[in-house]
Amino acid sequence: MPSHTGATRFAVVGYGYWGSKHVRVLSSIPDVEVTVVDAQPDRLAEAAAHYPAARLADRLSDVLPDVDAVVIATPPASHARLTARVLEHDRHVLVEKPLTTSVEDAEMLIELAAERDATFMVGHTFEYNPAVWKLKDLVQSSTLGRVLYVDTERLSLGRYQNDVNVLWDLAPHDISIVSYVLDDVPTPTAVWPQCFAGGGQADVAYLQLEFPRSETRAFVHVSWLSPNKVRRVTVVGEKKMAVYDDLSDTERIRVYDAGVDAREIDGPGDAHALPVSYRTGDIVSPYIAFQEPLLLQDQHFVDCVRTGRPPRTPSSRGLEVVRVLAATDTATAGRSLQATGNVAGPPDPLPRGHHLYRRATVTGTTSRS
Ligand SMILES: NC(=O)c1ccc[n+]([C@@H]2O[C@H](COP(=O)([O-])OP(=O)(O)OC[C@H]3O[C@@H](n4cnc5c(N)ncnc54)[C@H](O)[C@@H]3O)[C@@H](O)[C@H]2O)c1
Structure with missing residues (x-):
């Protein structure tokens, strides 16, 4: 039900790093009214300074009667409780x-x-990213040929979180990007979580995913403990390869006309020949008209609220990602980091085809001096 001004009314819960960006983009959409909800008075004061017209509240329950929809941008452990309250209203x-x-x-x-x-x-903001759309086009149009594997890196000296480890914090982006690009649902097959610094949460992790329909694999590397910021997805196809670099201003996608072909070894005279021959050609960076993904995502949410149309990233896609992450927890919990002295051992096999409905944290973590 719109307000008496005809506007659609949104509350954003959590005016932290990411919630403040939701408030910015929602405030730029015509006929949208925004209420900012945050439990911390200093966050509300900052919101008031930037958005003098916004309503402010310190509790979600105080604003629910007066809004049409809510954006939850609080730490992950609070999502379920707050979302249940919104849906119950x-x-x-x-x-x-x-x-x-x-x-x-x-x-x-x-x-x-x-x-x-x-x-x-x-x-899943990256599914509203025009560069990711381009990557999907390249895969789905078979420009790259059969996808041999996908490699993702999301590394930096990151913000350590209190309630989740680095996999739950960063890997949702990569799981969602690769699933979207391949149009497939992954099964996690191995994970290497490590805790190097304090806080009791894994801060560096490698995750292997299998995509059954596409018959391909993805290798996800996430880290809060790396000197350089890297945000990269590499898709290696039989014909060509593509690299999506989210930090590049001008060449977010590069397509490499490069690859290798297996060679026939002709006989003993060929014994020292390389087992492959190389193909190298042009590197092309397609033009991508960039629009802010968060704006596209929130505009889409506004449209869905107004029209009743189903969203492009429904909660069921969120569940697919949570299933993968929950399976990594099972492996993480079953692995004694203390026993291995923080040295990466062989991959932890993950149970295939079933998921354990349990949230666990990394056990036996140690700090590195
Ligand atoms: N899509 C993306 O690209 C992206 C990027 C960063 C973060 N995120 C996600 O956004 C969410 C928030 O992350 P962040 O980095 O902004 O966290 P943050 O810690 O910077 O901010 C969280 C805010 O929520 C407030 N808060 C916590 N519990 C509350 C409650 N019950 N009621 C009202 N306010 C409450 C806190 O006071 C704080 O201001 C997380 O789920 C994170 O994974 C998404």
Whole structure:
């Protein structure tokens, strides 16, 4: 139900690093009214300084009667509780990644949203990124040929989180990007989580995913403990290779006309020949008309709330990502980092085809001196 001014009314819960960006983009959309909710008075004071017209509140329950929809941008462990409150009030909701911190919670909320006929969307922002759309075009049009593997790197001296490890914090982006580009649902097959600094959470991790329909694999590397900021996805195809560098201003996507072909070894005279021959050609950087992904995502949420259209990133896609992450927890919990002295051992095999509905944290972590 719109306000008496005809505007659609949104509350953004959490005016932190990311929630403040939601407030900025929502405030730029015509006929949208924004209420900022944050439990910390200094965050509300900052919101008031930037958005004098915005309503402010320190509790979600105080604003629910007066809004049409809510964006949840609080730390992940609070997502399920806040989202349940929104849905119980028959309001639409967009929840930041990761949707929840357990499979059970995500399933319960999806059921509740269906009962309440509410729009329930997940903030997989990269699926609204024009460079990721281009990468998907390159894969789906077979420009790259059969995809041999995908490699992703999301590294920096990152913000350590209190409630989740680096996989839950950063890997949702890569799992969502690769699933979207391949149009497939992954199964996690191995994980190498490590805790090097304090805080008791894994801060560096490698994750291997299998994509059954595409018959390909992805290798995800995430880190809060790396000197250089890297945000890169490499898709290696049989014909060509593509690199998506999210930090490049001018060449976010590069397509390399490069690859290798297996060679026939002709006989003993050929014994020292390389087993492959190389192909190298042009490197092309297609033009991408860039628009801010968060604006595109939130504009889409506004449209869904106004029209009742189903979102492009429904909560079920958030659940797919949570399933992968929950499976990594199972492996993480079963692995004694103390026993291995923080040295990466062989990959932890993950259970295939079933998921354990349990949230666990990294055990036995040590700090490096
Ligand atoms: N899509 C993306 O690209 C992207 C990028 C960064 C973060 N995120 C996600 O956004 C969410 C928030 O991350 P952040 O980095 O902004 O965190 P943050 O710690 O900077 O901010 C969280 C804010 O929420 C407030 N808060 C916490 N619990 C609250 C409650 N119950 N009621 C009201 N306010 C509450 C805190 O006071 C704080 O201001 C996380 O889920 C994170 O994964 C998404």
